Amino acid sequence: MLEVIDPGLFCSLQDEGRINQGSFALPFSGAMDLQSFHLANHILQNDPNTSCLEFTSPGPTLKFHAPASITLTGAKANISLNGKSLELANNSILNLKPEDVLKINNLESGSWGYLGIYGGFESENILGSQSLSPGITRISSLPKGYKIPYSKQNLEFSQSSAKVKPEFPWEKVNVLKAFKGPEFNLLPEDIVHKIKKDSFSFTSERNRMAAPVQEFLPENRFEILTSPIFPGMVQLTPSGKMILLLREAQVTGGYPRILFLEEGQLNLAVQMRPGQKFKFEIV
Amino acid sequence: MIQVFQIAPNIVEIQWPKEISVNILMRKAYLKKQLIQQFHEKLLRAISGYHMLGLYFSEPMPSEKISQISKEILAKFSEGKKIGSTLWRIPVCYDGKDLNNLAKQKNISKAKLIKLHASQRYHIHFYGFLPGFIYLGGLNEKLATARKSTPDREIPAGSVAIGGNQTGIYPSNSPGGWHVIGRTPIRMFDTSQSPPVWGIEGDMVEFFQISEEEFSDYLSKKPEKVEHA
DSSP states (O other), rough: EEEEEESOOOEEEEOOTTOOOOGGTOOOSSSHHHHHHHHHHTTTTTTOOOOOEOOOOSSEEEEEEEEEEEEEEEEEEEEEEETEEOOOTTOOEEEEEEEEEEEEEEEEEEEEEEEEEEOEEEEEBBBBBBBOOTTTTSOOOOTTTOOBBBBBBOOOTTTTTTTOOOOOOGOOOOEEEEEEEETTTGOOOHHHHHHHHOOBOBBBBSSSEEBBBBBBOOOOOOOOOOOETTTEEEEETTTTEEEEEEETOEEEEEOOOOEEEETTHHHHHHHHHHOOOOOEOOO | EEEEEEEEEEEEEOOOOOOOOHHHHHHHHHHHHHHHHHGGGGGEEEOSSSSEEEEEEESSOOHHHHHHHHHHHHHHTTTTTTOOOOEEEEEEEEEOTTTTHHHHHHTSSSHOOOOOOOTOOOOOOOOEEEEEEEEEEOGGGGGOOOOOSSSSEEEOOEEEEETTTTEEEOSSSSSEEEEEEESSSSOOOOTTTSSSSSTTTOOOOEEOOOOTTGGGGGTOOEEEEEEEE
């Protein structure tokens, strides 16, 4: 049993989400950075779709009531175990004893971290997924005091078996590759020019649904009828604000869809720090 | 009639002319059903808007292929096809918090507003916004009202509301900018059911008025289903 002593800013349970459940307006949900999520399960030799805890800064404080083998992937976090600072490299395996308290403090690199556990967490599977999602599951983030059982408790790993060197590829990102979105061709020349030439960054007002872009494009008057949207799309509002849609985004939207990030770019984009400059490369 | 746009190697979008029409709705619903049958699990998501159908595949899918297949399917569509042959009857207790204001704004009585809302048959154009939220087209134009400029912080589940020239029902508690005119005891989204919703794109919906006392009689029930000709 895992007990949430303090959930931090926002901590939830996520797997790959509900990709094939879109017909009733279910968001994709699932891990924001699927690559780091999958890495956690790879290291633990779990099934790739095993649920992990997803956290952001500041992270949660967690009490493990039974032995557990865990790993941390994605964002690089400062952690402490039973009140003592612990030098734990990402992607290594930590074996915990009953009543151990793990505190995940601030993040040094990246925005979303994953705590994988050997055998996975036991929670309700709703419409094909354990991912917490507003309007679908009873809670959308873990509250203080929440308890989650986990399945296998006594496995000892040899530390060397699956070690993967920690990398933080988002730190070096200064270009996001994107396809033209369905409404790109409606854009006037000056806006197209700015999209191609200007530098942009994400604001700190991000959640699991969307990441707004700090730098505005010119005001515009494009209107579209409510249309399908997907995580990785960039919408343009009439005020000129660009919004990158993330995994918890709604399935339809009324703003022009100007870009769509190439596969894999979304995993990097969600980890980039607010203010980190990038350009769009249209492919 | 249709254009097919490649969004990404595995995502294509079928586009009809930009308009809200039952004509497009019926073709879109028919095509969607046929494509799901044809591609099975390779088609992970088929997401509709008013005049768009977004298709998310598990593998690369060229727009030319989808264009050809779609045109073949649509060539077999005829007006007589029984898409949307189901009518759902939804009980509504018209005591929404915006009912008075809306009636005043429209310069009609509350009774008249209710009658206009309940005397119409609506089409389910698509699911969007929230899990289980249906966009219903066919609102009497006298009732069309722009969304609130500042959305309400929380609209309770079951609220029947008007936004623009549409009406809809909030399936869960949510912030929202539509004008709430009533509430229904019918559940719009129930994860214990498979599928979690009762209606599909192209179906019709009508509302009938119930009293506060009758509200509990319909709780947790599915709406009455009428197969019409």
